[in-house]
Amino acid sequence: MYNALFAHINRFIDLSTDEQDILASLLKSSSYKKKAYLHEAGETCRANYFVVKGCLRLYFIDIKGAEQTTQFAIENWWISDLTSFLFQKTSDFYIQAAEATDVIVIEHHHYDEIFEKLPRLEKYFRLIFQKLHQASQIRIKYLYSQTAEERYTNFNTLFPEFVQRIPQYMLASYLGFTPEFLSKIRARK
């Protein structure tokens, strides 16, 4: 049931079967259909999500009413609105299934408990957040150095299979431009 997560954790630290059992008692798993919401703006983000299979996206609605996708999570990535999750404040973000998605869930009221009972998971999550921060540094660099067309071409070369999986309007906002403009870029080839 939680094997995908255990396998992922074991890439970084060795977790005994006892520890796995304790962890299992603090997790939930859940499945969402395409377009289902795991979390909606206006609510408090109750959980941190690990994607077993499928794809989630984090987005908000800007002042003009347009959806802005700020993050994707595919297999073996964690996703949450951290500000809302950590401080249990009202969120501006939505978390939605971009495909039919299976997740493993840590709810907020178990988050601290996990680290109390399984202090060795501190290392695992230190490495996870380290990697997320590293990914953000790279992302910001691309945003600051490339034109819209270059970001699209570059993303397409780096993640050709992922581009096939999601609608173009999600990709357009993730790359920082409009769906119309993406359409025009594609027409130029």
Next chain:
Amino acid sequence: MYNALFAHINRFIDLSTDEQDILASLLKSSSYKKKAYLHEAGETCRANYFVVKGCLRLYFIDIKGAEQTTQFAIENWWISDLTSFLFQKTSDFYIQAAEATDVIVIEHHHYDEIFEKLPRLEKYFRLIFQKLHQASQIRIKYLYSQTAEERYTNFNTLFPEFVQRIPQYMLASYLGFTPEFLSKIRARK
């Protein structure tokens, strides 16, 4: 000597004097004049830096030859080119002192050792990277939802004292536009 860091760590976890001594043996401290480089593009980033006093910035030179500042670090923040630091690969970034700056340094060859000898620091760095990732989420949201002028006005309201500390051309690139345009925004008031 390392008191600023110990104080910061103690906000999150309790570190015994013994542990402080072990940690001290793995740290260095250092001071840089304004404009001095802690790390330059083309080299491998050898350290993770904690700012005791002053201000550092992380930037790269884009294809047109313009400096793009992607991150600042002031008192009690950590900064590094993580991709280069973690994998000891050649870096595209510079780390420069925006003011005269005192830092505490963890060099790469001690980074893993710190966690082996002081596993409780895993929690501290888990929380540090969690916070950095949370800051990135907020930053990306601002970049995707506001015009250049709004980002400037907003940043100015949130961090008025910080804006005084740095040259405008650094702030302009951090906010994602040119120094000329920043100047025009300011003229409009």
Next chain:
DNA sequence: CGGTCTCTTGACGGAGTTCAAAGCTAGTGG
């Protein structure tokens, strides 16, 4: 097959860039 998303296309407009030149400021050495 009907309706609702999603993608495309084109005309127009505007936010922000580029380039160049001049004005200002702050650090440095004499």
Next chain:
DNA sequence: CCACTAGCTTTGAACTCCGTCAAGAGACCG
């Protein structure tokens, strides 16, 4: 402590990348 200089900021005109709006064509799901 002043003068010089290099670096930073301002200004303006021309330009361009990308957004906006609107209308139509496809695609997908029930």
